[in-house]
Amino acid sequence: AQKITQTQPGMFVQEKEAVTLDCTYDTSDPSYGLFWYKQPSSGEMIFLIYQGSYDQQNATEGRYSLNFQKARKSANLVISASQLGDSAMYFCAMRVYSGGGADGLTFGKGTHLIIQP
Amino acid sequence: DSGVTQTPKHLITATGQRVTLRCSPRSGDLSVYWYQQSLDQGLQFLIQYYNGEERAKGNILERFSAQQFPDLHSELNLSSLELGDSALYFCASSQTANSGNTIYFGEGSWLTVV
Numbered sequence: 001a002q003k004i005t006q007t008q009p010g011m012f013v014q015e016k017e018a019v020t021l022d023c024t025y026d027t028s029d030p031s032y033g034l035f036w037y038k039q040p041s042s043g044e045m046i047f048l049i050y051q052g053s054y055d056q057q058n059a060t061e062g063r064y065s066l067n068f069q070k071a072r073k074s075a076n077l078v079i080s081a082s083q084l085g086d087s088a089m090y091f092c093a094m095r096v097y098s099g100g101g102a103d104g105l106t107f108g109k110g111t112h113l114i115i116q117p
Numbered sequence: 118d119s120g121v122t123q124t125p126k127h128l129i130t131a132t133g134q135r136v137t138l139r140c141s142p143r144s145g146d147l148s149v150y151w152y153q154q155s156l157d158q159g160l161q162f163l164i165q166y167y168n169g170e171e172r173a174k175g176n177i178l179e180r181f182s183a184q185q186f187p188d189l190h191s192e193l194n195l196s197s198l199e200l201g202d203s204a205l206y207f208c209a210s211s212q213t214a215n216s217g218n219t220i221y222f223g224e225g226s227w228l229t230v231v
Contacts, residue, residue: 045222103162103173104175106162
């Protein structure tokens with residue numbers, strides 16, 4: 001069974017600082033994908049970034065980058081130059097691809113990020 | 118805007134009742150997923166459909182059922198509702214069933230059972 005662990009229930013960060021949100025995962029399957037989502041207080045789930053297990057380079061999307069350390073089973077999200085609008089819940093999720101199929105996403109419990117002015 | 122449309126956005130109903138949540142996937146996406154988000158269980162995968170057929174099943178209760186129609190929209194039916202079914206229900210979609218790097222979520226349907 002797959003498992004996602006996010007060890008930071010909450011974080012306070014000063015505006016314009018960089019933020020690292022931790023995520024570790026556990027799976028015995030070699031083929032998987034890692035996702036990060038942002039959930040503002042309004043409730044919607046916003047896709048941020050994706051990293052495949054066979055991707056050679058770390059994924060980047062604008063101010064978001066994923067620090068993928070496969071040997072450590074770690075997929076931390078880095079937000080550069082944080083903004084007040086980054087305040088939200090952040091979820092790490094994983095999907096395993098095996099036998100020609102794929103599971104649904106397994107989510108961590110999330111990190112509540114608050115950006116302070 | 119993710120392109121995934123869910124209706125209704127909010128729903129209040131009584132215990133024992135049945136409700137239907139509707140989802141239209143992003144244009145071009147063939148796969149639809151349903152997720153439940155509650156305070157005690159977190160985000161849980163319920164079920165996945167691809168091009169009208171069930172592809173994967175998660176922690177979906179027997180009182181819940183889903184289907185995907187030929188026009189690719191999907192419905193999640195929740196019956197014999199209990200207080201514990203109160204949650205935010207998400208629909209998500211992707212182009213393929215078992216690969217790809219994007220799974221987009223709708224804004225969710227807030228269900229309150231009283």
